[in-house]
Amino acid sequence: MSEHDTPDDEQNDERPHERRDARHADHRFETKSIHAGQTPDEETGAIMPPIFATSTYVQDGPGEDRGYEYSRTGNPTRTALEDNLAALEGAEFGRAFASGMASINTVLNLLEAGDHVIAGDDVYGGTHRLFRQVFEDYDLSFSFVDTTDDEAVRDALRPETELLWVETPTNPLMRINDIEALADIAHDRDALCAVDNTFATPYLQRPLEHGADVVSHSLTKYLGGHSDVVGGALVTDDPDLDERFGFYQNSVGATPDPFACFLVLRGTKTLPLRMDRHCENARILAERLDDHPDVSEVYYPGLDSHPGHDLASEQMDDFGGMMSFGLDATLDETAEFVSATDVFALAESLGGVESLIEQPATMTHASIPREERLDAGLTDGLVRISVGIEHVDDLWGDLESAIETALD
Ligand SMILES: *Cc1c(COP(=O)(O)O)cnc(C)c1O
Numbered sequence: 001m002s003e004h005d006t007p008d009d010e011q012n013d014e015r016p017h018e019r020r021d022a023r024h025a026d027h028r029f030e031t032k033s034i035h036a037g038q039t040p041d042e043e044t045g046a047i048m049p050p051i052f053a054t055s056t057y058v059q060d061g062p063g064e065d066r067g068y069e070y071s072r073t074g075n076p077t078r079t080a081l082e083d084n085l086a087a088l089e090g091a092e093f094g095r096a097f098a099s100g101m102a103s104i105n106t107v108l109n110l111l112e113a114g115d116h117v118i119a120g121d122d123v124y125g126g127t128h129r130l131f132r133q134v135f136e137d138y139d140l141s142f143s144f145v146d147t148t149d150d151e152a153v154r155d156a157l158r159p160e161t162e163l164l165w166v167e168t169p170t171n172p173l174m175r176i177n178d179i180e181a182l183a184d185i186a187h188d189r190d191a192l193c194a195v196d197n198t199f200a201t202p203y204l205q206r207p208l209e210h211g212a213d214v215v216s217h218s219l220t221k222y223l224g225g226h227s228d229v230v231g232g233a234l235v236t237d238d239p240d241l242d243e244r245f246g247f248y249q250n251s252v253g254a255t256p257d258p259f260a261c262f263l264v265l266r267g268t269k270t271l272p273l274r275m276d277r278h279c280e281n282a283r284i285l286a287e288r289l290d291d292h293p294d295v296s297e298v299y300y301p302g303l304d305s306h307p308g309h310d311l312a313s314e315q316m317d318d319f320g321g322m323m324s325f326g327l328d329a330t331l332d333e334t335a336e337f338v339s340a341t342d343v344f345a346l347a348e349s350l351g352g353v354e355s356l357i358e359q360p361a362t363m364t365h366a367s368i369p370r371e372e373r374l375d376a377g378l379t380d381g382l383v384r385i386s387v388g389i390e391h392v393d394d395l396w397g398d399l400e401s402a403i404e405t406a407l408d
């Protein structure tokens with residue numbers, strides 16, 4: 001990791017505002033999600049943070065700004081979101097980006113040619129593509145290993161390992177990785193441990209409490225929550241890391257516009273309510289699927305039978321709204337099943353209020369060669385669902401009748 005690319009941009013070396021919203025440090029999650037980062041507008045009393053649709057800010061004199069000079073560098077609507085997200089992760093600092101990929105890219109910007117990264121072998125496909133097809137060209141190297149196996153991670157360490165990239169739960173088999181154990185392994189070698197917390201959200205899991213250095217989010221999923229915005233974020237307690245993230249945020253420029261920030265802020269206000277219902281619906285569907293004669297396996301960490309259940313019970317406050325299950329069915333029958341649902345929409349992505357269904361073999365994981373895919377447990381009959389917050393009996397009725405249509 002380079003020492004010489006510390007921030008020197010004059011636009012960024014002074015921090016215009018206290019990042020942490022200390023007013024809500026003692027409040028509970030539900031209160032922070034609504035209030036952190038946001039105060040009624042002083043002039044008008046507007047309770048919602050305005051969408052500051054402005055590129056520049058008038059200065060009181062040359063070099064005398066009021067904390068903002070240019071909206072790539074900083075925008076008050078973005079600041080409200082960044083402070084809100086930091087509070088939700090129990091962190092000091094937050095930075096918002098134009099997408100989840102832009103936030104992951106920013107963590108990789110910390111590295112320099114020759115550095116080595118260890119990542120889970122089932123990380124998000126876009127993360128795998130960014131690492132292999134973009135950053136390998138910049139002479140970074142990557143090892144993809146089973147991060148549920150501490151020994152495999154230790155064996156992959158090299159003197160030049162600078163980053164351990166972890167997701168938990170993972171996609172689509174919902175494997176649970178031990179954040180504390182992995183952070184310890186990284187720290188033994190002075191490497192950073194970054195956790196992509198998109199699937200769990202800070203309502204269910206706060207990786208910094210388990211020793212991670214950085215948390216990355218796709219705001220596009222549960223935090224936005226309504227399938228109407230794309231965004232990303234990085235959260236950390238380390239002021240030096242945050243400053244470097246700010247430097248790259250400003251230098252690279254993949255920042256979210258204020259309207260996107262406003263939408264995510266609106267989303268986080270109801271995150272606890274939505275997540276409670278996502279979790280409850282998912283638990284009920286997992287149990288019913290588990291009892292269905294045409295379903296061979298259910299991958300949901302809330303089930304006792306899930307290999308990560310005990311760890312998830314310790315590390316998470318509940319088990320989330322994502323699950324996969326295997327049908328006793330061919331590729332074509334499974335394709336027919338995912339096309340036959342009515343309430344569940346056939347789509348990639350996840351985390352919105354509406355339920356989504358997809359077939360990894362032909363959709364999210366289609367780029368993996370068939371043999372490799374089968375070895376990884378991604379069978380032709382595998383189905384992934386993002387359980388929404390509709391009435392659970394409508395969701396169950398939909399799955400049951402689609403199974404009947406496709407398999408009988
Ligand atoms: C969607 C997703 C991303 C990428 O986020 P975008 O907002 O689509 O760029 C990264 N990680 C995980 C786990 C995701 O689900």
